[in-house]
Amino acid sequence: MAQFKPDSGSAGASAQATTVIVCTSCRGADGTDARPRPGENLAAAVKALAPAGVAVHGVECLGNCKRRLSAAVVSPDSWTYVFGELSEDSAADLILGAELLRDAADGVMPWRGRPDSLKRGLVARIPPLTKPEQA
Amino acid sequence: MAQFKPDSGSAGASAQATTVIVCTSCRGADGTDARPRPGENLAAAVKALAPAGVAVHGVECLGNCKRRLSAAVVSPDSWTYVFGELSEDSAADLILGAELLRDAADGVMPWRGRPDSLKRGLVARIPPLTKPEQA
Numbered sequence: 001m002a003q004f005k006p007d008s009g010s011a012g013a014s015a016q017a018t019t020v021i022v023c024t025s026c027r028g029a030d031g032t033d034a035r036p037r038p039g040e041n042l043a044a045a046v047k048a049l050a051p052a053g054v055a056v057h058g059v060e061c062l063g064n065c066k067r068r069l070s071a072a073v074v075s076p077d078s079w080t081y082v083f084g085e086l087s088e089d090s091a092a093d094l095i096l097g098a099e100l101l102r103d104a105a106d107g108v109m110p111w112r113g114r115p116d117s118l119k120r121g122l123v124a125r126i127p128p129l130t131k132p133e134q135a
Numbered sequence: 136m137a138q139f140k141p142d143s144g145s146a147g148a149s150a151q152a153t154t155v156i157v158c159t160s161c162r163g164a165d166g167t168d169a170r171p172r173p174g175e176n177l178a179a180a181v182k183a184l185a186p187a188g189v190a191v192h193g194v195e196c197l198g199n200c201k202r203r204l205s206a207a208v209v210s211p212d213s214w215t216y217v218f219g220e221l222s223e224d225s226a227a228d229l230i231l232g233a234e235l236l237r238d239a240a241d242g243v244m245p246w247r248g249r250p251d252s253l254k255r256g257l258v259a260r261i262p263p264l265t266k267p268e269q270a
Contacts, residue, residue, distance in 0.1 A: 070259070074261060
């Protein structure tokens, strides 16, 4: 569904894309502040795997610290998903989840085919403002 | 920041508003399925308090079941916030949080002035796709 954002400028293409947002400040199970943090490693791994049409951003804190290594998958006119309890090995799962959401005509990430880590680790899902009738 | 959505139709006004989304399927501490659920009562209370410019929607499940009664606050071009551990008395706190986010020029709900329940109960925050440079 097309959106016109007169102010989006060069960020427009990215703003339209299905996006994986990885918390780069998440610590590992040992709780140390050592760098790179597991979240940084995961963000780099997701970026390395991202296909065309899936953007990846790191963000300093997703506020989900109680459930450890976290990421969100966001797509225009779709539900937003937040996942926790991820690991540095979760990059392929996040990309698969992003592709499922990108290709979902109803804006819902299907349960069938969703990687186990994105079932167990679901922290929250938020409906899109553009489809309030679903909310 | 104005957005033009040619397809928004009658939902347009709502789609542009700062919105509180309350999980209406959340059970109380006793875990019973009795209706109305605490989430339904909270949604009704938030609706009753909502000022102009703040929309309220109930949604069947925000997927945050591990942290009980939940709501999200969403606003165009702003970070999205998910809160848990709310109670049926949290309506005024959610409205205050929505007003803080609606009025925040930087799209971030300020910590100062935020009700305690929206500090303790923060489950996750997700940056807006329209400002990927912040993410």
